[in-house]
Amino acid sequence: MMETIFPNFEFYSPWLLLLFLAFIPLLILDVKKKKRTGIKVPSTKNMEENKGILFVLFLLKISKYLILSALIIAIARPRTFTISQNNDDSKGIDIMLSVDVSLSMLAKDLEPDRLTALKKIAKNFVLQRPADRIGLVTYSGEAFTKVPVTSDHAVILDELDNLNTLELQPGTAIGEGLSVAVSHLKNSKAKSKIIILMTDGVNTIENAMPPQVGAQLAKANGIKVYSIGIGTNGYALMPTNIDIFGDLVFNEVEVKIDEPVLREIAQTTGGKYFRATSVQSLEEVYNEINQLEKSELKTSKLYNYQEYFRTFLWIALGVLLLDAILRWVFYRFLS
Numbered sequence: 001m002m003e004t005i006f007p008n009f010e011f012y013s014p015w016l017l018l019l020f021l022a023f024i025p026l027l028i029l030d031v032k033k034k035k036r037t038g039i040k041v042p043s044t045k046n047m048e049e050n051k052g053i054l055f056v057l058f059l060l061k062i063s064k065y066l067i068l069s070a071l072i073i074a075i076a077r078p079r080t081f082t083i084s085q086n087n088d089d090s091k092g093i094d095i096m097l098s099v100d101v102s103l104s105m106l107a108k109d110l111e112p113d114r115l116t117a118l119k120k121i122a123k124n125f126v127l128q129r130p131a132d133r134i135g136l137v138t139y140s141g142e143a144f145t146k147v148p149v150t151s152d153h154a155v156i157l158d159e160l161d162n163l164n165t166l167e168l169q170p171g172t173a174i175g176e177g178l179s180v181a182v183s184h185l186k187n188s189k190a191k192s193k194i195i196i197l198m199t200d201g202v203n204t205i206e207n208a209m210p211p212q213v214g215a216q217l218a219k220a221n222g223i224k225v226y227s228i229g230i231g232t233n234g235y236a237l238m239p240t241n242i243d244i245f246g247d248l249v250f251n252e253v254e255v256k257i258d259e260p261v262l263r264e265i266a267q268t269t270g271g272k273y274f275r276a277t278s279v280q281s282l283e284e285v286y287n288e289i290n291q292l293e294k295s296e297l298k299t300s301k302l303y304n305y306q307e308y309f310r311t312f313l314w315i316a317l318g319v320l321l322l323d324a325i326l327r328w329v330f331y332r333f334l335s
Helices: 014-036 047-075 114-127 153-161 174-185 211-220 259-269 279-292 309-334
Strands: 009-011 078-087 093-100 133-139 143-150 192-199 223-230 235-242 248-254 272-276 299-307
Touching: 009 014, 014 047, 047 309, 078 309, 093 114, 093 143, 093 174, 114 153, 114 279, 133 153, 133 174, 143 153, 143 174, 174 192, 174 211, 174 223, 174 259, 192 259, 211 223, 211 259, 223 259, 223 279, 259 272, 272 279
Parallel strands: 093 133, 093 192, 192 223, 223 272
Antiparallel strands: 009 078, 078 299, 133 143, 235 248
16 A cells, blocks of 8 residues: 555555554543543643643653554554666676778768768668677777777767767778777677677788787687678769868769678678668668577666654654653642
8 A cells, every 4th residue: 555655655664663552552542541631731721721731631642652653653664665776787798889080981882971870870770789788999090999898878879879980090900990890809708799890891001910820819708790891792972082172072983892801700700791772771780680699688676764753753752752851840830
């Protein structure tokens, strides 16, 4: 009944409320005592003038019941509570998105361009993984950590929105993008660790870490890599230069994706290689990865309590003091 009226209120020891049954014999004794004895009040011609005295008598009669009631409620420990959900990270998957942000990602073979299409689909993927921790690495001629693995998906979504091709050195260092992602997952205690490696080209930085070495690092740390080659077959309109006004100049360029290397990375780590030649196929790739890597969402309830027993102890003490003062004043008045 109490839970229905006050859904976030309870007593820690509700059985102690049975002590209120002790009021029954107390009331019976008081009634019998009232019949035998009485308190003498000053004789008056008009009892209306003694309403104050009668009120004090009433307070003195009920004070012990108020004190006992407050004490009983206090020891029963009334409290309110709030409930929050806690996700068990060990049951989820830790995922690093490693995204190629080289200039060629602005190619227009995917609408409106490769990078914009990737942003939208990757964001949808993140939204479908509520139980997982996700991080983000970008790379071109060098690699940079945007977000370490986190449960705060809002941060990931914001960083995906802000991806651009002008913040890192030019080129494509696939091995760097892979190894930096590995560094964020190697100490993870998640039941499964995966990297989604996305690129639209070939490795062009000779002095960077080779992609095969990055794959071996991933394998040694129990990390599975899903590699995605993004770009159409044949030629695509992509930026090749910048004019005097600072605008990108687009030309038809042959699409070159190092599929053998991407396939080797996936096979080495127990993952899978995908080729996305359109927005639809890229979306299908992410959907397939989403199905391949199922996470178990295990949540537990956390109860936060606010105790009120001290409040009722103070009430009992206050009534006790008031009772003592009233008795002292009243009996001095009678005498």
